[in-house]
Amino acid sequence: MTVQLRPAQAMQAPVFLATYAKQVELSVQQVMAERQHVVEPRLWDAMSYALLAGGKRVRPALVLACFKACGGTDESLAMPAAVSIECMHTYSLIHDDLPCMDDDDLRRGNPTCHKKFDEATAVLAADALQTLSFELLTDMGASADTSLTLLRRLAIASGAQGMVGGQMMDMRAEAAGVHSVLEVERIHLHKTGALIRYSCEAGALLAGASEKELHACSRYGEAVGLLFQIADDILDATATSEDLGKSAGKDEAQNKATYVSIEGLQRARELAENLRSIARKACDDLPHQGEDLHALADYILERGQ
Numbered sequence: 001m002t003v004q005l006r007p008a009q010a011m012q013a014p015v016f017l018a019t020y021a022k023q024v025e026l027s028v029q030q031v032m033a034e035r036q037h038v039v040e041p042r043l044w045d046a047m048s049y050a051l052l053a054g055g056k057r058v059r060p061a062l063v064l065a066c067f068k069a070c071g072g073t074d075e076s077l078a079m080p081a082a083v084s085i086e087c088m089h090t091y092s093l094i095h096d097d098l099p100c101m102d103d104d105d106l107r108r109g110n111p112t113c114h115k116k117f118d119e120a121t122a123v124l125a126a127d128a129l130q131t132l133s134f135e136l137l138t139d140m141g142a143s144a145d146t147s148l149t150l151l152r153r154l155a156i157a158s159g160a161q162g163m164v165g166g167q168m169m170d171m172r173a174e175a176a177g178v179h180s181v182l183e184v185e186r187i188h189l190h191k192t193g194a195l196i197r198y199s200c201e202a203g204a205l206l207a208g209a210s211e212k213e214l215h216a217c218s219r220y221g222e223a224v225g226l227l228f229q230i231a232d233d234i235l236d237a238t239a240t241s242e243d244l245g246k247s248a249g250k251d252e253a254q255n256k257a258t259y260v261s262i263e264g265l266q267r268a269r270e271l272a273e274n275l276r277s278i279a280r281k282a283c284d285d286l287p288h289q290g291e292d293l294h295a296l297a298d299y300i301l302e303r304g305q
Helices: 015-035 041-051 058-069 075-097 119-137 144-158 163-176 181-191 193-206 211-238 259-263 265-285 290-303
Strands: none
Touching (some): 041 119, 075 119, 144 163, 181 259, 211 259
């Protein structure tokens, strides 16, 4: 199968993604404004700098899109969970960019948090965003049982069994070398996929989804999580730093295990196409507005073309 190349600047995000991004941005601003006078000023500045640096807000959008796809109607019920996952994701980006990790100077087109401030401040800002993520899940309109379920699932998805564990696998792979696409998949199911899958499950749970609908959102999130990582791997190998808003070519320079390094560019694109199909198929079990989730899977695939 031959996949045509398309320039990064030709990519157009789905309309609903931009709409959700604006809503999340406003909610993030409100959350930070409420804490401005109770948080140490430099720490508040660093948290706000990282959290409000832009981005497409894919993870919170998945919370809201899966909420609607499972029959949810009042988006204000799901918004705290959407902001929560953005806080958790931003914490991970700050840590990922540190000199002891990926050592990057650019994120979303701006200096990384440790470059704008300093390493110690960046670490503390990330720590504060991580704990804020959990705080937000305790202060929402959901039932106590639902809130507890979300807290537990987020802890698992973000911690040693999920994102943090995946980061450790990734670091060890750099040193030891990875020679199998299954090893790469295992890394990214944890490092990238766990939070994306959680985002989908959170939206479903807040909508009161059936077991069938929850499983459909989980399957969709797992496929889209891997699809997102493959697209990132392809972009790192093919796009410019200006297009990406972060340093390009770092995966190869740091000997990272990626779909491109193991399978090659063309095969990586074919794997991405297969995952898009799996994600779209999962939507067949969702009763409402699966078209938004279809459009997001299409868009993520397009990022890597």
